[in-house]
């Protein structure tokens with residue numbers, strides 16, 4: 349049923365003043381219900397979000413009472429950055445100050461809830477509320493109807509996008525804390541320890557003795573672009589993309605087409621979320637080996653703490669320890685492998701992944717625009733999409749130039765968002781016959797095109813091989829967040845990207861099937877696509 353049209357209260361007040369109130373708004377009996385006097389009843393409880401995040405028992409108890417006895421509370425230290433809140437407030441004020449004609453551009457349509465208007469009006473004699481509203485959907489992304497997102501005042505959409513993303517992280521954090529209060533989260537303690545983990549070995553024998561399985565002088569010998577030579581990878585500004593800035597979209601397009609790698613600034617992942625994640629990563633790898641063992645990989649499984657796929661006894665090994673867990677879809681989370689130490693690790697991971705996913709979805713939508721594809725075409729294949737994270741610890745190595753931190757590979761996903769978690773560089777991308785070192789800008793995230801995006805775009809966007817080299821003195825920490833279509837999506841060139849059937853460089857295959865084939869092999873170059881690569885296009 350549609351809401352019946354009623355006038356804007358704001359316009360009415362502007363026209364006839366605040367003293368003349370039409371009878372449809374008057375309801376003296378409702379207004380007569382008693383209101384607690386100032387001196388009487390206490391205020392609603394105040395809850396401190398930071399303390400909840402820290403697992404503070406008193407604060408959790410306060411939250412529990414607030415939910416049980418009040419149903420309402422005030423939240424302080426809520427982690428929504430002040431500039432995000434202020435930006436939202438200013439945009440709201442600016443919107444309602446616009447001329448009526450401008451606001452009408454996003455007015456509710458018959459039969460729809462979204463847009464500018466009033467709360468649902470169902471009958472001609474219904475009493476009316478003394479308010480105008482603007483109602484829009486913000487998540488999931490594919491439900492966003494930008495038709496009803498005001499594009500005035502300037503920056504409204506970006507302010508809303510940032511505010512909603514931040515508030516969602518807070519809501520998720522609150523729900524997690526409530527779950528804890530309700531005794532809902534269960535944990536199983538791990539029991540098994542498979543040997544060979546890097547940091548334990550380094551701790552035991554020092555960084556100067558490197559077992560032969562890690563040495564590969566030929567790989568390490570490949571040329572590295574010298575500082576004066578090749579340019580740095582492109583820098584893309586996420587805010588500008590969100591604003592639909594044509595120059596920025598063009599920059600993104602070139603980055604995806606010619607580079608496969610770029611740095612993302614103004615990425616909308618709140619700084620405290622990034623810092624919290626970095627601190628948790630550092631804290632995890634500093635834990636005693638015994639504690640880390642609680643989340644160690646199990647035979648035949650990819651998740652947990654350990655090393656990248658080791659498939660044979662004579663395979664050369666990477667100089668790194670990793671922690672790999674699935675984060676989306678929610679039902680695939682296996683908390684058995686989510687460290688519960690250091691305190692707050694899970695919360696930090698949950699918040700970081702939620703925020704990064706919003707950024708990844710935004711990037712995919714911008715890429716779709718650049719490719720002339722409706723954003724829904726990619727978004728639909730990503731409903732219930734897969735997100736996983738790999739955290740890497742690269743110990744220093746006394747023969748740093750003869751080992752490899754991560755072997756050359758491309759990522760088997762759509763887009764990877766990489767966080768260098770400390771100040772030690774090491775990532776290199778293959779470009780023009782040499783390895784080009786990546787130096788992250790302060791606060792930037794590194795984004796790269798994955799194999800599946802290469803397939804979707806029929807090779808217009810290319811995944812690029814990259815590797816990590818190790819430092820002689822300092823450890824390096826990083827975290828890759830992988831974003832892929834849903835497991836039942838078809839991985840194959842999008843029809844919009846293929847003019848004639850013969851132009852398709854790949855066949856199509858179910859995403860899950862392709863992954864199963866992939867994980868049977870070791871990480872090596874760009875072999876993920878082999879099962880669907882068409883022979884005539886090989887290379």
Ligand SMILES: O=C(O)CCC(=O)C(=O)O
Pocket residue numbers: 738740754759766774775814816826827828
């Ligand atoms: O540690 C890095 O910088 C890169 C890691 C990486 O390429 C990966 O996890 O796929």
Ligand SMILES: [Fe+2]
Pocket residue numbers: 757758759764814828
């Ligand atoms: Fe990678």
